[in-house]
Amino acid sequence: MTTTGTGTAVGALLRTWRVRRGLSQLELAQRADSSSRHLSFIETGRSRPGEELLLRLADRLEVPVRDRNALLVAAGYEPRFRQTPLEDPALDTLREGLERLLAGYEPYPALIVDGAYRVVAANRGVLMLLDGLPEHLLEPPLNAMRITLHPEGLAPRIRNLPEWRGHLLAQMERQLVLGRSEELRALYEEVAAYPHPDPTPEAEPPAPVPYFALPLVIEHDGQLLSFVSSISTFNTPLDVTVAELAIETMLPADPATVKYLRSVGG
Structure with a gap:
């Protein structure tokens, strides 16, 4: 031919x-x-x-x-996969289901991000962790990577910042290998260039715990909290918007975190 x-x-x-x-x-x-x-x-x-x-x-x-x-x-064919805005009525059932999932996970933190880590939805557990952040970081659209690694964001509160930062950057690097998103690459270059603030020494580190995965150890209102992150995506999606959604749930990694979240979360 x-x-x-x-x-x-x-x-x-x-x-x-x-x-x-x-x-x-x-x-x-x-x-x-x-x-x-x-x-x-x-x-x-x-x-x-x-x-x-x-x-x-x-x-x-x-x-x-x-x-x-x-x-x-x-190749000269029509696109096969549509890209439906999340606010479109066609996705009402999906959106409502995701909102119920986030609410049902409370008081533990959970959020949904798109392919560029823009926060699509978050529950009260996440909002609690964002208490006290400067307004310029909380202006929509919120970006989970920017909020976490920015020196005015959560970074100073994260007690194992070098390990957690390395985990997040490696996660983004894997995504860049899998896809060709220029927006994601620009975000990666931005957050990778942030200075690394030292965590505040207000509380002593917790006693060693046999974690089963790398935890996020973060201070909130004088209390050290430990979480293990789990990320879920949709199987065999037929829509670009749905394919790029990721649901992140933060599982308490020790009894003290469970007790604290239940006490403040009602």
Whole structure:
């Protein structure tokens, strides 16, 4: 087949994703029930992939839903995945369910962020931790990474800031490998450049606890609280907005944190 501009465009994108995932043409072809010869023709623009094969390749490469639309358009097809604003009535049921989930998790903190860590919703447990932060950090849209790592944000209250900061930056780095978001890269460069304030020495560190995961150890009103974070996303999303939502719940990591949150949370 003669090389076309469309074939060249989608082929180059596919090759970029394949290299990013560290797969050979043979490995990807086998996973997608194709042949390395056909995949080679696609990547060099000598052949245009069928729509279903293209989606299968994207699935095996774990291409984010937003970027699957870009692959489809580059191949001359219509986007397959819609992007519905979260406030759209079509997502009323989803939105109401998420709000019930956050409220049901109280008094423990829980929030929902989008693909650039903008806070979509948060419960009272999160708002409690934000008490006393400067207004300029709390102006919408709130950004979870910015609030956490900014030297005027939660960073001075985090007693294990070097470890927690390293965890958050590594999390963002993994996302940048998986996707091509320029907005996320700009956010990463911003928060990675923040100075590292020393935690306030008002309270003694808690006695060693056999944590089962890296905790967030944070001071609130003179009390040290310890949380382990869990992040949930939607399985097989068919909407870009839904695909990029993440629900983060903060599980108390010690009995003292449980007791304190129950006392202040009613």
